[in-house]
């Protein structure tokens with residue numbers, strides 16, 4: 001792959017000589033050429049900027065040096081070939097792993113590093129008349145120029161090229177490839193005494209039980225993604241239960257506990273009545289027990305128009321079991337398929353290696369039993385003294 005970078009600070013791109021990118025260049029996998037924009041000026045001061053028309057703060061990059069620099073890059077290629085020009089800018093399309101992948105498939109990329117308040121708009125027109133042009137943003141914050149963005153983009157693109165990273169496997173098992181953040185990683189020593197504090201590697205990782213390790217890692221990935229990047233979770237996006245307005249499914253946070261407790265009491269009071277008992281744990285939940293449960297379960301809350309209208313939670317139980325619990329829908333919204341929808345969402349969150357979905361309900365909870373059976377669950381056990389039944393369904397993936 002060929003890369004051309006135009007900048008008024010060519011030294012800023014010196015890191016492209018280092019590490020994996022530097023080796024890829026020496027191995028002939030990457031042909032990187034950095035150009036000084038000032039080499040395409042013709043005045044004594046090598047001027048690249050001027051004041052903005054219409055007024056306002058700062059300076060704007062002049063069009064003529066840019067047009068000359070880009071024409072010179074194009075002219076240096078094979079006849080007929082043009083690069084895909086990437087212009088870093090805070091107003092560009094987001095730079096993502098998907099964009100990195102598509103750029104990695106191109107034979108020739110050129111990067112135009114702006115500075116000051118940006119580049120005269122006519123440069124984009126000049127370039128677009130000659131080559132594909134994409135304005136790309138690294139993220140929603142403001143940099144002083146495009147150079148840092150180019151370093152990041154070139155690193156993300158180059159490591160995807162065949163031969164740049166020796167171990168192709170390390171490319172697959174990564175966050176942003178399958179939409180979840182990475183699980184935490186550990187190395188030796190298994191027990192590290194850190195100035196008096198003993199810090200142990202989680203014991204499951206030393207167990208040699210590959211199924212248990214996979215389940216633990218999946219739970220860690222979900223918990224991290226829920227805490228740091230809830231926007232990435234598959235359930236938070238376009239999927240919505242029919243007939244509910246402005247729905248939002250999110251991991252429960254401590255701020256949800258008050259409403260969650262109210263919803264839980266409202267839903268499970270009905271269960272107590274149907275089963276003629278007060279021995280329904282959800283009825284006895286308190287603010288503090290509910291808050292503590294958030295650390296033991298992956299608990300989700302469904303809001304509609306800001307109102308908390310549903311909940312469900314899951315956790316890894318026995319070997320290969322994903323235990324679903326506390327599926328509840330606000331009493332006035334029951335019977336519309338919202339519970340069935342929540343059940344489907346929590347089923348999707350079962351970790352890799354799950355063989356069974358398991359849940360418990362009241363032996364006399366007719367409505368629940370009907371819904372679970374329709375969803376493919378079968379009774380696999382009864383606790384007659386307590387009055388509950390255990391239901392399970394095999395998971396095929």
Ligand code: JQB
Nearest residue numbers: 088089090114115138139141143145146149
């Ligand atoms: C000048 C840049 C970024 C390139 C990326 C990102 O152009 C501007 N407009 C408003 C404020 C500041 C600037 C400064 N500036 C060239 C230039 C900023 C890139 C940039 C970027 N890619 N934030 N800022 N994610």
